[in-house]
Amino acid sequence: MEHGHTVFEWGLLVVIYLYTAGISAGMFATSAFATYVGGGRYRRIARLGALLAPWPLALGLGMLVLDLGRPLYFWKLFVTIQPTSPMSIGSWLLSLFMLVAMINLILWLPRPWRNLIKFPHSRADVRDRLRWQPLTARMVRMGRGVVAAIGFPLSLGVAMYTGILLGAIPGRPFWNTPMLAQLFLFSAMSTGVAALLLVAALWGRISDPHELAHERHMLVSMDVVLILMEFFIIIPFFLHQALNTRSSAESLNLVMGGPYTALLWGGVISLGLLLPLLIEGYELYPVALKEGAVKYNRLLGGLSGLLVLIGGFLLRYVFVYAGQLSHFLPVLPR
Amino acid sequence: MTTNLKGMLTHIEPPKPNPQAGRRWAFVIEPDRCIDCEACMVACSVENQVPVGHHRNWIAHREKGKFPYLSLHFEPENCHHCSNPPCEMVCPTGATFRREDGLVLINYDDCIGCRYCMMACPYDARYFDEDRGVVDKCTFCVHRLDAGQPPACVETCIGGARHFGDINDPESEVAKLLARHEVYVRYAEAGTGPAIFYIMD
Ligand code: SF4
Ligand code: SF4
Numbered sequence: 001m002e003h004g005h006t007v008f009e010w011g012l013l014v015v016i017y018l019y020t021a022g023i024s025a026g027m028f029a030t031s032a033f034a035t036y037v038g039g040g041r042y043r044r045i046a047r048l049g050a051l052l053a054p055w056p057l058a059l060g061l062g063m064l065v066l067d068l069g070r071p072l073y074f075w076k077l078f079v080t081i082q083p084t085s086p087m088s089i090g091s092w093l094l095s096l097f098m099l100v101a102m103i104n105l106i107l108w109l110p111r112p113w114r115n116l117i118k119f120p121h122s123r124a125d126v127r128d129r130l131r132w133q134p135l136t137a138r139m140v141r142m143g144r145g146v147v148a149a150i151g152f153p154l155s156l157g158v159a160m161y162t163g164i165l166l167g168a169i170p171g172r173p174f175w176n177t178p179m180l181a182q183l184f185l186f187s188a189m190s191t192g193v194a195a196l197l198l199v200a201a202l203w204g205r206i207s208d209p210h211e212l213a214h215e216r217h218m219l220v221s222m223d224v225v226l227i228l229m230e231f232f233i234i235i236p237f238f239l240h241q242a243l244n245t246r247s248s249a250e251s252l253n254l255v256m257g258g259p260y261t262a263l264l265w266g267g268v269i270s271l272g273l274l275l276p277l278l279i280e281g282y283e284l285y286p287v288a289l290k291e292g293a294v295k296y297n298r299l300l301g302g303l304s305g306l307l308v309l310i311g312g313f314l315l316r317y318v319f320v321y322a323g324q325l326s327h328f329l330p331v332l333p334r
Numbered sequence: 335m336t337t338n339l340k341g342m343l344t345h346i347e348p349p350k351p352n353p354q355a356g357r358r359w360a361f362v363i364e365p366d367r368c369i370d371c372e373a374c375m376v377a378c379s380v381e382n383q384v385p386v387g388h389h390r391n392w393i394a395h396r397e398k399g400k401f402p403y404l405s406l407h408f409e410p411e412n413c414h415h416c417s418n419p420p421c422e423m424v425c426p427t428g429a430t431f432r433r434e435d436g437l438v439l440i441n442y443d444d445c446i447g448c449r450y451c452m453m454a455c456p457y458d459a460r461y462f463d464e465d466r467g468v469v470d471k472c473t474f475c476v477h478r479l480d481a482g483q484p485p486a487c488v489e490t491c492i493g494g495a496r497h498f499g500d501i502n503d504p505e506s507e508v509a510k511l512l513a514r515h516e517v518y519v520r521y522a523e524a525g526t527g528p529a530i531f532y533i534m535d
Contacts, residue, residue: 009449009462069447069467076427076446087450088426170524171420171456245523328456328521330396 026192198305272311417527
């Protein structure tokens, strides 16, 4: 906003960047979780998550650099640490996360591919490339555990950062609440799970119906919890904003009667949260009532994933755009 | 920060001159004297070669009162060179910095054009210079200050609404105005500590 006429300085590229960073963080976290729980029962999900996690973020980082006024100078971010700048801390955090996610990817590559990558196994071997060996099964097992443990908090940090980037700015009342970090965190986790739900439904068959039921049960219940958490944030978000300063209260008009009303209520909340919640509830109710295994059919399973992904994108879209229109209001004498 | 009798307009305790603290450049503006001729905007654009379509200063319009007792007031505005500038806090490269004398400036070599500072500024004082790929804004005419001259907008102002000087110097015009008048700043609740003081009408 520049004195009356609206200029969106941050546009679609930033939306995509925040969205993809969230998906990557969510996929990594889900994969790390699946590595640790279930005693190997969820290996397929752990592997899928590990193999896919770095790519959305890689795309998003490309968008971020392209969005800069001087893309060739992006390295200036990495010659300094500005402790009061969420973007500075976030850039370092993202790079570290990317590194960990790439290592995780290598560790989860199918064995024949993994064996193509060789490492020196002792100090003496470093100079002699011929003696380099692929990772042993034991090293891989340990590595996966360590990387999952290090990467899990990093992925939560990345997901929260996408919200803090907007939420830490006092000048934009629509953004300026700590709840934004939580909302983006849970939405990121949910989109990560949803991406895996979608990919798992589209790709690969599991012959053992037992295994399939376990896998669906875990993913779907995770997503249900995450979606519920989003509701627990959206409701107090509205209450707090409405009861806060006049500037905050009026900023809600942007999504209640203003230009982003339909997108938020129709897109984000109905299509992206309520509908997938219904579908997932339908999948889960036999388990909840102890009547049998998860109901699963490919179409519904894939659809709920797709809806959550669309909703997550719209959520970022609404917030990035609406926030830029929100503003302090002058206090006027009467 | 206190509230006046009518309970609507927040005014602030005007800062006392503190000669030990060194210079603090600031504006004291008399909205009463502004006639919205926008000569200051022209002077600034010429002086600073501001790209077409952008402005470093502007006149905010304020409607006061309720029908039929309405009046229109003008508040000349530019970057407030905040004491606690959010634009500087969020800048990821350190390109935006604050000088000893209170000026908030941009090191254009370090600016990568991420525009985070534009999100952070509550006054929308910054613009994106598409040609150079960097963000820019009012500098209080730092090149003129360093040469001992007042900012171009102050020199041009026809109504005499814009006063500029060092509020830490008790002898300066602005320090005297601050001592004599009740003043307010814009968005005091943002905690930015702006250095443009408006005299109550
Ligand atoms: S008015 Fe805006 S640009 Fe100027 S110092 Fe304050 S926050 Fe920064
Ligand atoms: S656009 Fe330039 S001055 Fe503004 S925050 Fe980014 S690097 Fe700093």
